[in-house]
Amino acid sequence: MALKNLQLFHPGKSKMVYQQRNATPMRAPPTAMSRSMSKSAETLAGSTKYKEPVTRKARSTDQPGGGMAKGSSVLGLPNLTKGWGRDDDSIRSRSRNGSGSSRTGSLDRISTRGSSTTLNADEDNINVVVRVRPISEKERSHGERLLLEFPGKGQVICHNTTPSQKAKVFSYNVVFEPEATQEDVLEYSGVKRLLEMAVEGFSCTAFCYGQTGSGKTHTLTGPPGLVETGASPFHPEHGLMVRSFIYLFRLISERPESHFILKASFLEIYNEKVIDLLNPGSARKPLQVRWSKESRSFYVENQFTVDCETLDDLFAVLEEGMRNRAVGAHSMNSHSSRSHTLLCVRVRRDLREDAGVVCSTHGKINFVDLAGSEMTKRTHSTGKTLEEANNINRSLMVLGYCIAQLSDGKKRGHIPYRDSKLTKLLADSLAGNGVTLMIACIAPTRSNLSETINTLRYAARAKKIKTKPIVKMDARDALILSLKREVAALQAENQHLRTALHVQTDYNLDTYSQGGHRRTPTQIEPNKLYQLPQSELVELVQLHMEENSALRTENSELFGVRDTLLRDQEMLSRENERLLKKLEDVNSVCVRSPIIPARPTYSGANTMDANIWTNPISSAASITSAGSSS
Template identity: 35%
Template sequence: MASKGKSSESVKVIVRCRPLNSTEEANGNYRIVEMEGRTGAVTLTRPAGGSSEDPKVFSFDKVYDWNSQQATLYAETAAPIVDSVLQGFNGTIFAYGQTGTGKSHTMEGKEAPEELRGIIPRAFHHIFDAITAVANPGKEFLVRASYLEIYNEEIRDLLAKNATHRLELKENTDSGVYVKDLTSYVVKSVRECDKLREFGHKNRKTGETLMNKDSSRSHAIFTITVEQCETMPDGHASIRMGKLNMVDLAGSERQSKTGATGERLKEATRINLSLSALGNCISALVDGKSSHIPYRDSKLTRMLQDSLGGNTKTVMIANLGPADYNYEESLSTLRYANRAKNIQNKPKINEDPKDAMLREFQEEIARLRDQLNAAGTSGGPGGGPGGGHRELVVEKVVEKEVVVERVVGVSQEEVDRIRRELEAAKEAEKQALLDENLAQREEALRAQAALLEQQERMASEAERVAETERKLRDLEAKLIGSDGTNIIDEHARQQQELERYQAELRRREDAEREAARALQEQQDAMLAKEEKYGSLQEEADAKGRKLKKLYAKYKAAQSEIADLQAEFQTEREDMLETVRELTRQLKLKAATIDLFVPPEEQAKIESRAEWDDEAEEWHIARAELAGNAVANGRPQASRHGRRPVSVHAKIASILNPSNPRYKGENVLALELEMPERTTQDYEGVQLNPTIKQAIDAALDDSEELSLEGAQNLPSMYFSYDPEGTGRAKGRKKSIKKPAR
């Protein structure tokens, strides 16, 4: 692969801040972010109640505040990348930021109104408008599109019929990192690209959190590959291929703010790990001392390997939330972006790539043309199989006359009767056919009349259109400038000139900012040099100024270290809380398995499981044939049966009903075996005989009971002794029968 333009180029970093939403305004939150579009500075102020340190100031290539428009953002940041892709470079545009800061709005936007379209749909129009404007007949273009997502460290094809199927990430020396079996469609218009994007967006994983009602739970990458073949005057064909990756990253989030639990917590953990791996790669690229870049720590970093430190023109759009309660997240995003702007890429034009599909298409077209030419010259006119005429096969329909033969044993009168009946049926059928033909003719006449009427209307409409076109040409002919040029064409030319002037103005502004930064660095370097002073006072004043400046830098560095430590501690606590939650879920799953899966079955599963190092997960061979996975392929249950049974089992159960092997599992059809009895019947309460005698006497049917013999009973049951002699003295006590 030939290369051009090997000069180093830094990653362009853009910062965009959304406005306060209705929820933040209702909660009384206020904006802590200030932006200066001319200098590219972002100022972040600590909320009230925190430490009284100075605001944080960062400088970037471009900044866009809450009043920025989608069209302006695209024209100044994304359009140069798309233009470079049309020239044969690789380009990447990706949005990064906290969840709910407007990344999907920046990349995709909304279909209506047109002003709200994001970078991806605008890039479609940009590419096909540029291809249409090419007036060189010797240039041919081939545009392909693909759409994938990285969800829970699994790559999924959003344009496939089964979007949940996991794809593998491969790498070779020719094409670098690629996704095996990824669907790629050849597109010929903006509408086809929009349909693919809409179809893939429906398959993308989204979910609701406390910070975003429609939060993206995966990293999405829409890729457009533009191949162009230009035929030189000497007949040599040159192919260039540019690839544009438009990446909508999932937002970084904290469990304490999003309230993620269960599946959402698992998704957030994967998202944060992949974004952390991306940050580690950026830090390693900027450090300069690291000999190893950890691209393989995540599928995302492997996919963006060529975009960070490779053969790609890259633009990073960092999205911010302006509210005071997101101070830590906004500061982390700004530091992240500030490191990324120091990455150096080496973009080059991809000429005559080995994996260009346009070359394959041209070779296939040439082969088919050769076959057609060979087929046209191999046979004579009307000759053999290769001749110019094809054999016309005509299906012949032969009407057979029904002949009624004389049958032995049938009289002539019967034969005549049958003949008359056949003739009558034939006449009736003929009359029906005539009636049907007449109806068809009437319908055809009505359709012909309607067609004539429609043709007359179309003719009158064509005359009206022709008259309108004539008037339009007359008006256009009148719109001629003083120099003889058409005013409409002149307006289009002026519009193109204006766009060129605006692009040149943007380049000059960028150059001015770079010059201002270089001047500031030069001044700082001059302060560090040894100087000669005319007097001790002059030397003291100069060194005092230098000392104050160095002390301010020292205090800023101390504050930065404290912020980094606090941010690290916050992230550590959040990760620990996530680990605790995941550990609780893991223990719950382990307890469920221990309680409901027998140990011998667990041992069988563990013996069949195999560890996949690349996917970092366990796999069980032929798991698709286990359990309910093959229930649809089994035979239907027999009537009055509990489950599907084979023919052998049915026959065996009929021949030997007593064999329990072939019996169903319906407990109502089984004979129960009673267990040995371990209880006895209830016989009531066993009372003391003396007490029982007293109760029976109390329940006697007589009206009065004599208690003369009561002295024989224990005193605890009868204590009537009015004289205190210790006995009843033969007194009688009338006890009435209690009411029943």
């Protein structure tokens, strides 16, 4: 029986129902979280042909926000299904399998900021994982040994050099032990979740932090020279970036209902200058970092962006940038990055909705390889390398200061983003509307202990920082989506109305009250009540109470039906009145119309009446009646 649905139309409740519908957050369909990377690689290996390095297709003056229209809106979309790798765990090798942990948040607040509408997600902590590199050949030859312990549960224990000092314990979301593979990092670091969110329209960042020679570049791009020499994208040594590109294209191929446009850019910050790695020019002219009032974030002016239609296009961008970035040698790393690099893949998704409406979201994923902090005494840097080291250390100090301020929830004051180019460009990832993953890279040996502890402290602070992820959409699209929600709500209402009218014809009070599975108490004469045992009396009372409550429900439903029917009746009688009036108007216009005579429906003998139109039905009737009366 459809009566249950009619409760929604109880006069007292209709308003509330509408408000609830308005507040219902839009949720994107959940995305699969743990898929096998090797499978995706196989699939793509079959479908992707290798191409020559990409030709640059566009110079962009894009502002941050992925080409958003003026007055564009930011609108939170999906249910944040958080899959930050294995929660609180330590990963030794690939064979130690496990699925990503999942924390869920919901999008539940609508707020307005200037002209734009924001539907916020829950706050999201920066996710921090630690990767420990293996002991190098050089360290081994110096008799160095492992000074770290991994008890599991995401913990790292740093044993001190002297037995009198206490060991220090740190805990993170995931710890990758020296034996962990590149594939493990993709699977369990949470980067897959970042890519899924970028596809849904969020701004995401994965950055590697750590001292020089701790394995940041190895984690992101593999061993030195691998990308630059043009190895196949499916080479087993590739780092997180290439693996992420493959996963990104897999995600896209799994969403045939959407049209995607990928654009990539690649820059480095070298000695506090921003250099475009896709178009450095012979003079390596620096680009300007500017503030956008519209999106309220910093952006790089005149940066090259490249349309990437295939995996090879994206790989070629990486290859080109890796060739152009600044690399140097010092005593701790023969392939040391002398700059911070930032590769950004913007993901525009056009989703064709019903009735041909297209909604666009603008997500992005940044991969940031920070230059390593250096103790210049240990690296023996001089001249140019020393200047580079000083700049690297200065910008990392500003980053550290920003992280310290942001992580101190209570006395959070001014955050000095403007003090370095690096912090300007990472501002949104650190405290804005993005989703961020920090990979803290450490070396496991005694000689690196103090820097390892510094990195671990840095990472522990970063873990406390919260961001508020939101989906960026064009204002027009946001409006369309909200209208679509309203239409859906109205359609539901309409459906209920139809049900109500159906009930009007089928409704039968007797059938309803006698039918169903309701237990009805048997009628007992009052004088026999005293003879009933206590247990039966209790049951009888219960039955009567049940009966009463069921009758109350029925009554309120019947009132609902009655109100609906009265409303319908009123609407129908108004509609009838309107139609009758319209008919009268039409008749009166037609009777007087001078045009009608061109096609008269009867030819009267009386020429005087030639201009008068007569309704054929009524005239026939009048003729008949005239005939019959004669």
